[in-house]
Amino acid sequence: MSTAAAPAGTGQPVPAGAGAAAMLTLNNVEVIYDDVILVLRGLSLEVPEGKIVALLGSNGAGKSTTLKAVSGLLPSEHGEVTDGTIHFSGEDITRVDASDRVTRGMSLCMEGRHVFEHLSVAENLVAGAYTRSGKESAEDLEKVYEFFPKLADMRARIAGYLSGGEQQMLAIGRALMSRPRLLMLDEPSLGLAPLLVQEIFGYIKRLNTETGLTVLVIEQNARRALEIADHGYIMEQGRIVLEGDAAELRENPDVKEFYLGLGEEGGRKSYRDVKHYKRRKRWL
């Protein structure tokens, strides 16, 4: 098992701009909710420019909190980054306002889609372009319609009545309207049928290869995520416990067993066979 390599867990602050290719760098980030609940315990990760990075882990590992810390949404949930730094394009954004981070070029697609239910598809997209000027956003609107032809067909429909898959496309399209350089997706496959999951992941891959968009994606569906990702991080209890090349992670026996549900014999394993050290601590 290749344990967390640098920068994860080293505890050494990485100077701004270290590794010029890193678009996003989290260094030893600690997040506390309500002044008492420690969720991230010194998390470090790096998202290189132009790559897809997958962040995997079980429920409650702190994946969503990580994305919220990056996009600056913590204050609205009584959360706070109490230690460590977040750098975006070499600049320290740890204390920067959420709306300012969007202007700097990052965009988050929240878990559960969160489309504006009472607004039409077109209005949802216009709201996504809030930080941009009118002319640019009109061009981007056409680009999004081109990329998601389905959305173009229902631009006047009220978003709340779209199906789950259509809403996910809308949520991604809306996130693209701010013309991000880094797109963060929180469980884009949530509640979607397998075929739709494949379609959504296809779109994400295409965005990456066609436009060079950098992507950080959280997933429960580890198999799908590692298929399109270049690099993967595995989180447990607010820390990175494993990281590596996506192809390597796919072949890693621990990952196979825990996140892909495959035992060494290829069949499903019962909990009893699972080695003690791997068992999730449920109370601590």
Add this chain to the structure above:
Amino acid sequence: MSQFVSMLAYGLADGAILALAALGFVLIYKATSVINFAQGEFLLVGAYMFYTAFVVLRLPLLLAVVVGVVVATVIGVLVERLILRPMIGESPISIIMVTIGLSSLLRALVQMFYGTSVKPMPKILPTGSVDILGATVPLNRLLVIVVAAVVLTAFTIFFRRSRHGIAMRAVADDQQAAMTMGISVRRIFAMAWALAGVSALIAGVLLADISAVDQNLAAFGLLVFPVVILGGLDSVPGTIVGGIIIGLLKQGTAVYWEPGLATVVPYVVLVLILLVKPYGLFGETRIERV
């Protein structure tokens, strides 16, 4: 017939002002989920601000309107910043108590600076009358209807077309998602209060012009509640329809039945409509996907 036409004109004029006053209430409720019991006092303060600019400072009409709008915006933003923002996260009932306190405060401030007597203000709207189908209809009522219609149309276009209008609706819909779009929720809250202040100012000035500049302006604000509840608390078209219905009911009762019942009947009808449509005529029900 002539009686009906004049009832229609008076009723629509009342309804138009009510719709404007209620618009501010709905804006605040929709964007920030605050039930603002001080909406009537916003009318009062708006009218007195305009009175100060127009009569006391002797500014030309147009400039007085601009000054009034600026002051109303500032008051709206200040109220949000100083009184409501510290209350974010508190229980709805404490927020309601705060707005009730705010209403007393605003009324007291107006009394302190201007006293309780009726202030003489020259009529801005022409006082003549026109004959429509044999009825003599005062010109100022018609103009009130026109002004209100223009302002309400402008607001509707703002919400449908403009970037900020759509952003306001987005915040009303899903605050956190709006934040991920780079929309500053705080700025939207301030904007909602500012717009509410402006719409109340316009309603207050119109109302003062057809009645008088005095303390009773705030009482008119009470009628905002049947209007918004009827229209659905969070619907802009609902306030327009609700305003017109309440305005017509009030005048219709006074003309055809008994003037003393004019303030009661709207509430009775309100209860009847709510029995059939609990979310109001246009209120948002939560969307359930099938």
